[in-house]
Amino acid sequence: MRIDCHCHVFNNDCIPVKGLLQSRFGIVVGGRLSDWLIDAGKDGAISFLDAFRSRFSMDFDSLLGSLTDPSEKDGIRYLLEHPGQFVRFFLAGKRSVREIVADMIEKADDIDLWVPLMMDTQSAYEGSSPLCGFDEQKRIMMEVTAEARGRVLPFFAYDPRSRPVEAVRAAIEHEGFVGVKLYPPMGFKPCGNEEPAVEGNLQDLYEYCAAGRSDPIPIAAHCSWSDGVTSNRKAHGVNKHKEYYREMAHPSHWEGVLAKHGNLKLNLAHFGGAGEWERRALTGPLPAGKKNWADTILKLMKDHENVYTDLSFHGILVGNVRKAYSRALLETIQGVEEKVLLGSDWYMSALQCGLEDYWLRFKEAFPNQFNDMTGRNAVRFLRSEATKTFLPDFLASRNGYQSKYLEPFRDS
Ligand SMILES: [Zn+2]
Numbered sequence: 001m002r003i004d005c006h007c008h009v010f011n012n013d014c015i016p017v018k019g020l021l022q023s024r025f026g027i028v029v030g031g032r033l034s035d036w037l038i039d040a041g042k043d044g045a046i047s048f049l050d051a052f053r054s055r056f057s058m059d060f061d062s063l064l065g066s067l068t069d070p071s072e073k074d075g076i077r078y079l080l081e082h083p084g085q086f087v088r089f090f091l092a093g094k095r096s097v098r099e100i101v102a103d104m105i106e107k108a109d110d111i112d113l114w115v116p117l118m119m120d121t122q123s124a125y126e127g128s129s130p131l132c133g134f135d136e137q138k139r140i141m142m143e144v145t146a147e148a149r150g151r152v153l154p155f156f157a158y159d160p161r162s163r164p165v166e167a168v169r170a171a172i173e174h175e176g177f178v179g180v181k182l183y184p185p186m187g188f189k190p191c192g193n194e195e196p197a198v199e200g201n202l203q204d205l206y207e208y209c210a211a212g213r214s215d216p217i218p219i220a221a222h223c224s225w226s227d228g229v230t231s232n233r234k235a236h237g238v239n240k241h242k243e244y245y246r247e248m249a250h251p252s253h254w255e256g257v258l259a260k261h262g263n264l265k266l267n268l269a270h271f272g273g274a275g276e277w278e279r280r281a282l283t284g285p286l287p288a289g290k291k292n293w294a295d296t297i298l299k300l301m302k303d304h305e306n307v308y309t310d311l312s313f314h315g316i317l318v319g320n321v322r323k324a325y326s327r328a329l330l331e332t333i334q335g336v337e338e339k340v341l342l343g344s345d346w347y348m349s350a351l352q353c354g355l356e357d358y359w360l361r362f363k364e365a366f367p368n369q370f371n372d373m374t375g376r377n378a379v380r381f382l383r384s385e386a387t388k389t390f391l392p393d394f395l396a397s398r399n400g401y402q403s404k405y406l407e408p409f410r411d412s
Helices: 017-025 027-043 048-055 060-068 076-081 083-092 097-107 134-148 166-174 196-210 241-247 253-260 274-283 294-303 319-332 355-365 370-374 376-382 385-399 404-409
Strands: 003-007 113-116 155-157 179-182 219-224 266-272 307-310
Touching: 003 266, 003 370, 003 376, 076 083, 097 113, 097 134, 097 355, 134 385, 155 166, 166 179, 166 196, 166 385, 196 253, 253 266, 253 294, 266 274, 266 294, 274 294, 274 319, 294 307, 319 355, 355 370, 370 376, 376 404, 385 404
Parallel strands: 003 113, 155 179, 179 219, 219 266, 266 307
Antiparallel strands: none
């Protein structure tokens, strides 16, 4: 059994593309990029990149990090150096959710199960809303889950500003979802938020997932400073918005949560990010601090039985990075090997390489660990009442089918 623990199948209609690009690249560049991508999509041409290069307009504050920090693996600098990958990424997201799933299953033909993580952008973006709202995204995800007959194990996106935790309970117990996805850079921290309602919803979530359960419902949380998207909302008294929102994903925010809910099952996704790992591989870790998130994640993994990480969006294993990366990673994870998961982060990782190459590179980098990372580690992470009971019940209610793919989750 091989499991891709972190992928995405929502399409461009499910995310506010313009707001998202603006948050990543600045108001001017992000807005233009969005317009050009729409034009490029219309005629299927990719020559718009020449226009992009020549009409490139500086929105300096927002772009500075993207241009100067080579660790940013989806920044403007990376985009200009890898235009083909950016087009591949955008075109991948233009297809229907069903097409994205079918293509992913076909390309990763030795993976058996997939864990697609939803995205909730409803409270994160100003002046830009998705064509397909959150409820519709959820409905499509439920259809796809039913059709996949146990091979697709989706995580429900939760933004504590958007809805109470009853939505999570319904998603897990009746709608086929087996875990929860949190994306703090959308504008909330895992704990320590000023708004009491947001804090209350988060505490309710952790209680629901962990309390009284020998196998808690798993939560996957974005935990990378070197890539990913942020809210585009202006925050009062804040100058550097990208850094402000990125910092909300910092692993240290989880210390307080885990002090209260010690058995919470958590995947701190990306292990700090591909940029941090590229640098660690080539020059060693920085002292603990702002751009060394991996050591904080590692400490949480060592201190808490149910804290995991994944190597999603780490499709950088080429050239001189490859050997150095696997050496640095294996050295770092000594003692917590059983809590490292693999995820393709497809189709976000279309920015890095094709899906076949992504898996091939990991097989070659970790020949002795690959089976455990995609196998028993992932099964342990995903095993809960949701995979044992709720998802089988959901599938039975939809198609009367008992999936053999869910058998590994039955025994503790
Ligand atoms: Zn992801």
